[in-house]
Amino acid sequence: MVASNSTRHCPSGSPGSPEAAVAFQPPPAIDLCDVSVAYGSRPALSHVTATFPRGATGLLGANGAGKSSLILAILGLVKVKATRIEVLGLDATEAPLELRARMGYVPERDAWLPGLDVISAVTYCGALAGLPSADALQRAHDVLSFVGLDDSRYRSPETLSTGMKQRLKLAEALVHDPELLLLDESTNGVDPRGREQLLDLIWELGHHHHVNVVFASHVLNDVERTCDSFVVLDHGHVAAAGRLDEWQGGGGGVYEVRIKGDEVAFVEALNAASVECDAADGGMTRIVIADGNPQRVFAIASRLGVQVRHLRPMARSLEDVFAERVVDEQR
Numbered sequence: 632m633v634a635s636n637s638t639r640h641c642p643s644g645s646p647g648s649p650e651a652a653v654a655f656q657p658p659p660a661i662d663l664c665d666v667s668v669a670y671g672s673r674p675a676l677s678h679v680t681a682t683f684p685r686g687a688t689g690l691l692g693a694n695g696a697g698k699s700s701l702i703l704a705i706l707g708l709v710k711v712k713a714t715r716i717e718v719l720g721l722d723a724t725e726a727p728l729e730l731r732a733r734m735g736y737v738p739e740r741d742a743w744l745p746g747l748d749v750i751s752a753v754t755y756c757g758a759l760a761g762l763p764s765a766d767a768l769q770r771a772h773d774v775l776s777f778v779g780l781d782d783s784r785y786r787s788p789e790t791l792s793t794g795m796k797q798r799l800k801l802a803e804a805l806v807h808d809p810e811l812l813l814l815d816e817s818t819n820g821v822d823p824r825g826r827e828q829l830l831d832l833i834w835e836l837g838h839h840h841h842v843n844v845v846f847a848s849h850v851l852n853d854v855e856r857t858c859d860s861f862v863v864l865d866h867g868h869v870a871a872a873g874r875l876d877e878w879q880g881g882g883g884g885v886y887e888v889r890i891k892g893d894e895v896a897f898v899e900a901l902n903a904a905s906v907e908c909d910a911a912d913g914g915m916t917r918i919v920i921a922d923g924n925p926q927r928v929f930a931i932a933s934r935l936g937v938q939v940r941h942l943r944p945m946a947r948s949l950e951d952v953f954a955e956r957v958v959d960e961q962r
Contacts (some may be wrong), residue, residue, distance in 0.1 A: 641665060641680050641714055657720070659684050660811055660843035661705060664715035668700045668867075675700035677867045683845055684874075687837030689854030690847040692864035698847040699739065701864065702813050705845075706736060719810055719843075732760060735804030737814040742800055743788050750775065750784040753802045760807035767806070774802040778832060794825020801832065811843045812836060818853055826853075833857045851950050886925060886944055887915045892937030900931045915941070 641664030661683035668676040676697045692698050703709040705718060707727040716723040718730050743752040750771055757767030775784050778798040783791065788799055797817050804812060814833065818826050834857045837844040848854055854861055855875065863871040871878075890897055898916065901908045904927060907919040918928065925942055932939045 657685060658717065660686075660688070660719065661845065662715065662717040663701075663705075664713065666701070666704055666711060666713040666716060668697075668704055668709055668711055675867055676704065676864075679864075679867070679869055681862050681869050681872055683843075683862065684860050685843055686860065687833070687844040687846065687858040689858040689861040690845055690864065691849065691851065691854055691861055692847075692870075693849055695866075696849075696864040697867040698849075698864055699815055700867075702736070702815055702845070702847060705813065706731065706734065732807070733810045735807070735809035735812045737797075737800045737804045737812070737817050739816045739819060741788070741796060742803065748785050748787055749780060749791075749799055752788060752799065753806050756803040757806040762807060770806050770808070771802070774805045777805070778802045779828060792822070792825065794821040794828065797821055797825070797829055798832070801829075805836075805842075809842065811845070813845050813847075815847045816849070817846070818848065818850060830856050884920045886918050886920060886928075886942055888918055888928065888939060889915050889941035890932060890937050890939055892932075893935065896935055897932065897937050900935060901928070904931060906931075 659682045661681075663679055663681050663683075666676055666679040667674065679697075679701065690698050690701065700709065704711045704713075704716065705723070707723055707730070713724075719733055721730055723730055744755065747755060750768075753771035753775060754764075754767045757770050758764060760767075762770060772784070775781060778801050780795065780798055780802065783795060788796060791799060801814075801817070804814075817833070818829055821829060830853060833844060833846055836842040837857065837859075844858070846854060846858055858875065860874050861872065861878075862869060894916070898908055901918060906928065908916050920928070928942065929939060931937075
């Protein structure tokens, strides 16, 4: 990695900052400032500044958005220009080997040596991470049990299904008990049952086993299912980032309403009052109130003798965020 002399402003939240001195908090899992990566003349990342908090964070973006390049930059496996790359509180440019020993990586492509069975492949990864032979073997058995490959430990990896291969790669990444796990499109090509198993494992790691997870995916539902935070990349730039609960807390004046009474008259009256509305699932009507004040909806219902049985802000999905920040900007 190569540190640049960029003058771009990046927020400071490192343990040595004055803010942190007042009330120390653990550093974020990953803190990036002004990170750029190029392959020859083709830029892959352009001045990326983002913070990945502790816990599980989804790294979202279409194919070619820069997700894999960002993971490789965090691992120190590509040449980078950056003002700051901090991982688990350490400067990645100064301690790359120490950090790699504390990280696990699940690449998109298959990753094992030919001729090794499943247990040998995982044991070998443990030995590469510095575990003594006996400890590496014991840990291999433990993590294969965790990912649900107990009955396949003596099979050749080439004979496994796609979902089982992904779980094998996960076991290889977990054998040395990493603090940070980086997953690159780990549900690609996996059948529905295998996908559910993988998503359950990713959620459990991030929420019950205190592993910091970065889950790169182009499948929005997978990230919603497993992560608490997200970073969206678009053509090598950060398009959106934040906590899911904050972004999904409200739909910007969008409500869902269910009534008892004349629905046709109610919708006509709403439209006449410049309240945009259309049918939603489950007997709901979706309405858009520009000023965010639903009182006139109740007034219209009262005038028509309609009973409002349900009215609440409509939560946004990651699909809404993605469409707002990526798809709309491309038009």
